[in-house]
Amino acid sequence: xxxxxxxxxxxxxxxxxxxxxxxxxxxxxxxxxxxxxxxxxxxxxxxxxxxxxxxxxxxxxxxxxxxxxxxxxxxxxxxxxxxxxxxxxxxxxxxxxxxxxxxxxxxxxxxxxxxxxxxxxxxxxxxxxxxxxxxxxxxxxxxxxxxxxxxxxxxxxxxxxxxxxxxxxxxxxxxxxxxxxxxxxxxxxxxxxxxxxxxxxxxxxxxxxxxxxxxxxxxxxxxxxxxxxxxxxxxxxxxxxxxxxxxxxxxxxxxxxxxxxxxxxxxxxxxxxxxxxxxxxxxxxxx
Numbered sequence: 001x002x003x004x005x006x007x008x009x010x011x012x013x014x015x016x017x018x019x020x021x022x023x024x025x026x027x028x029x030x031x032x033x034x035x036x037x038x039x040x041x042x043x044x045x046x047x048x049x050x051x052x053x054x055x056x057x058x059x060x061x062x063x064x065x066x067x068x069x070x071x072x073x074x075x076x077x078x079x080x081x082x083x084x085x086x087x088x089x090x091x092x093x094x095x096x097x098x099x100x101x102x103x104x105x106x107x108x109x110x111x112x113x114x115x116x117x118x119x120x121x122x123x124x125x126x127x128x129x130x131x132x133x134x135x136x137x138x139x140x141x142x143x144x145x146x147x148x149x150x151x152x153x154x155x156x157x158x159x160x161x162x163x164x165x166x167x168x169x170x171x172x173x174x175x176x177x178x179x180x181x182x183x184x185x186x187x188x189x190x191x192x193x194x195x196x197x198x199x200x201x202x203x204x205x206x207x208x209x210x211x212x213x214x215x216x217x218x219x220x221x222x223x224x225x226x227x228x229x230x231x232x233x234x235x236x237x238x239x240x241x242x243x244x245x246x247x248x249x250x251x252x253x254x255x256x257x258x259x260x261x262x263x264x265x266x267x268x269x270x271x272x273x274x275x276x277x278x279x280x281x282x283x284x285x286x287x
Contacts, residue, residue, distance in 0.1 A: 008033040010200045012047070016178065020171035022191035022208075023180040024273065030200040031180040032072065035149050038178070039069045052144055068138030072150040076122035076130065083109060083118040086136055093141035104140065112136045112166065128159030135166065145176045152186055164190045188269035196276065204276060208269050215253060215267035215275045222250045222262045232260070237274050253278065 009030050023031050036042040037049065040060040049056035054063045076085055086105045095101045109115040112132040117125060122133060131151055138146055148167065152160040168190050171177040179186060187194050188208055196204035196211070204211060219239075224232055229248050232238065236252035251265070253275040267275075 008200055009037075009044075012202055014195060014202060014205065016176055017193055018171075018174055018176050019193070020168060020177045020179060020191045022187035022194035023178060023197060024184065024187050024194055025182060025197035026277075027182055029182075029197040031182075031197055032149055033200075034197070035069075035071075035147050035178070035180050038145075039067055039147055040064055065141075066144040068141070068143035068146040070131075070134045070138045070146075070148040070151060072153065074130070074134040076133070078121070078123050080122050081118070082114055082120050082122050082125065082133060085122045085133065086140060089137035090140045095141070108136045108140055113162075126159075128155050128163065131155065131159070131163055132166070135163075135170075139170065143175065145178070146170060147178045147180070149180045150182070151179070152181065152183060160186070184270040184273050196273070198277070211272045211276065212267055212269060213272075215272035217264060218253050218255060218275050219265050219267045219271045220252050220254060220257050220262040221265050222252065222257065222260050224248055224250055224260065228260075237278055239271060239274060255279075 012034065023034070025031050033042065037044050037056075038051070040056060040063055043057070051063050052066060054066075056063055077088075080088060083105055086108060087101060090101045090105055095104065106115065106118075109118050112135060114125075114129060114132055114136065117129060122130070125133060135146075135148065135151070138148070146167075151167070152163055155163065164186060167177055167179060171190075179191060181187065191208060194204075194206070194208055194211070195202050220236075222232065223244065225247055229241065229250065232250055232252065236254045236257070239251040239253060241251075242249040251271075253267075253271050
């Protein structure tokens, strides 16, 4: 609850299984607030949170001991080299044996593909390498729950795929990986279970396949002239536009198409997400 009376989260009821769990929603949906509550940085004003048998209100220290967290805006100390930063994170997690800590740090740097950059200052790494170092510090103490907030924002396609693959490998080790994002592709390629959040509430909970079913028969390919392109945008949510000489091929989501010759095509999760936001949540508005 904010001081002005607005609720950041409302009626959240989730049971998250092991493996990769996707938390999808537009910016401002309440995802980051939920993440901060789960990692014990914010205290909920009501309700209960139970993580592997620990009560968040009464056992915050114990919960922090089994959690790994990579926030959206993760910062590095300028004076630390890559291996020094990870060593510092390991010491904070309670790893006091120097020899064991060095072996663990070196192994983790190898796992995330940063061993060759171990002597480079952490704040001088590329965006993708910083994300990988961020996940390394979240994993250094072998947590049971790993929470990552918008981890692929700003990464190039190659680094985004590499990061998603890394998270997928981690999720196979009987841990919970919660991936909070507004990028649909991150969910469709990695998560077996997902929730859609909007305006502080969970609007959908299930598998990506279940959400896909909502868009079956609702995705259309239309060929229009340049003059018609703006009119189509006013009528339907447009997913993509591809130039075809003087014409355009437009993909839209809708129950039916009127006034244009349209061909039905198979949906992907992005289509389903847009269709769900438009029809079930009534969020799509045409200017």
